[in-house]
Amino acid sequence: MDLIIHASIISIRNGVSMMVTINPFVKIRRDLHQIPELGFKEFKTQSYLLEYIRSLPQERIEIKTWETGIFVKVNGTAPTKMIGYRADIDGLPIVEETGYEFRSLHVGQMHACGHDFHMSIALGVLTNMVQTPIKDDLLFIFQPAEEGPGGALPMLQSDIMKHWNPDIIIGLHIAPEQPLGTIATKEGLLFANTSELFIDFVGKGGHAAYPHQTNDMIIAACSLVTQLQSIISRNVDPLDSAVITIGKITGGTVQNVIAENARLEGTIRTLSVDSMLKVKERIESLVKGVEVGYQCKTSIDYGAMYHQVFNHEYLTREFMDFIETQPNIHLIECREAMTGEDFGYMIKDTPGFMFWLGVESDYGLHHSKLMPNESAIDLGIQAITKYLQFKGN
Numbered sequence: 019m020d021l022i023i024h025a026s027i028i029s030i031r032n033g034v035s036m037m038v039t040i041n042p043f044v045k046i047r048r049d050l051h052q053i054p055e056l057g058f059k060e061f062k063t064q065s066y067l068l069e070y071i072r073s074l075p076q077e078r079i080e081i082k083t084w085e086t087g088i089f090v091k092v093n094g095t096a097p098t099k100m101i102g103y104r105a106d107i108d109g110l111p112i113v114e115e116t117g118y119e120f121r122s123l124h125v126g127q128m129h130a131c132g133h134d135f136h137m138s139i140a141l142g143v144l145t146n147m148v149q150t151p152i153k154d155d156l157l158f159i160f161q162p163a164e165e166g167p168g169g170a171l172p173m174l175q176s177d178i179m180k181h182w183n184p185d186i187i188i189g190l191h192i193a194p195e196q197p198l199g200t201i202a203t204k205e206g207l208l209f210a211n212t213s214e215l216f217i218d219f220v221g222k223g224g225h226a227a228y229p230h231q232t233n234d235m236i237i238a239a240c241s242l243v244t245q246l247q248s249i250i251s252r253n254v255d256p257l258d259s260a261v262i263t264i265g266k267i268t269g270g271t272v273q274n275v276i277a278e279n280a281r282l283e284g285t286i287r288t289l290s291v292d293s294m295l296k297v298k299e300r301i302e303s304l305v306k307g308v309e310v311g312y313q314c315k316t317s318i319d320y321g322a323m324y325h326q327v328f329n330h331e332y333l334t335r336e337f338m339d340f341i342e343t344q345p346n347i348h349l350i351e352c353r354e355a356m357t358g359e360d361f362g363y364m365i366k367d368t369p370g371f372m373f374w375l376g377v378e379s380d381y382g383l384h385h386s387k388l389m390p391n392e393s394a395i396d397l398g399i400q401a402i403t404k405y406l407q408f409k410g411n
């Protein structure tokens with residue numbers, strides 16, 4: 019299928035400049051890679067996406083914005099259903115270390131979870147669908163704030179989605195650990211239940227040389243960090259799975275002052291809703307213990323919680339069978355992962371599925387050196403385009 023635009027970039031090697039033609043959706047990915055923005059702050063991203071979408075022939079499409087997200091409906095030629103395709107658009111608060119020429123211009127923010135790929139692939143599929151419409155209606159959902167605090171649930175509850183309510187919703191996520199040219203998925207549970215975790219400690223600070231007159235919140239917080247891992251090893255059935263990760267510790271003011279405040283920031287992952295409740299009960303008991311033991315005040319905030327991604331059995335199997343017929347994509351039947359995705363809400367009450375697109379990178383998701391193979395962009399566009407032509411005609 020011909021793409022409707024072409025892109026050239028100027029590459030400078032050893033002082034010699036030359037024009038190199040690249041796939042337009044690789045160019046789009048690079049542009050978006052330079053402007054990562056955090057959840058519900060995706061203003062430049064939204065403008066960039068809108069500018070591209072408005073440059074397409076408009077006869078068949080309707081565009082609505084929602085917060086920093088966008089809905090694009092492509093009217094089918096003889097619709098019997100509406101198929102939703104979701105791409106998330108936010109970046110992460112990570113300092114990029116890829117060394118890319120097109121590295122992030124927003125210092126301290128990075129597309130380290132592949133949402134730049136997700137967007138460029140969605141635009142590629144949208145372009146194909148506008149050029150060669152299928153029978154069914156399509157709804158492209160450019161969703162903000164997947165990394166937090168979660169855009170899927172409020173988008174689903176929006177008036178727009180009450181009116182444009184897809185019968186099926188699909189979405190992809192890049193998979194750095196899977197080879198290029200692969201799609202990996204499974205029926206049923208694909209991604210875990212998640213809950214953010216923020217714990218604050220307040221005690222009595224003071225002079226570093228007079229610890230007996232204080233309640234040191236660094237000691238209290240560190241003690242809890244190690245205790246939390248006993249929940250995974252001693253309270254969760256070893257045949258079930260759960261993760262507690264503390265990704266950030268803050269506390270104190272200077273090296274010779276005993277800290278009055280400390281804060282732990284983390285996330286909980288479980289394969290079942292029951293385990294999530296149990297893990298939280300245990301966290302609350304341990305936090306109470308630290309409060310008594312270290313004579314301090316504590317508070318717990320669970321932040322954003324995401325429903326598990328549970329792939330619809332029939333639709334997923336049908337998609338997997340379809341992918342197996344494709345010559346340039348290899349299907350991998352994968353295991354579930356402890357990653358989370360608020361896409362889980364999108365397919366909680368609507369049939370749908372998510373799949374991994376192999377992008378083989380030495381560094382994984384949420385790493386400052388994540389460098390997915392850009393050849394996966396075209397492979398993804400072609401695979402999804404063909405699937406939509408199969409499913410929606």
Ligand SMILES: CC(=O)N[C@@H](CCC[C@H](N)C(=O)O)C(=O)O
Pocket residue numbers: 131164165166191212213214284285286322324356357358359360383
């Ligand atoms: C695919 C992926 O990496 N998703 C994120 C979702 C984060 C949800 C939330 N902020 C949390 O940390 O619980 C992930 O970290 O799995």
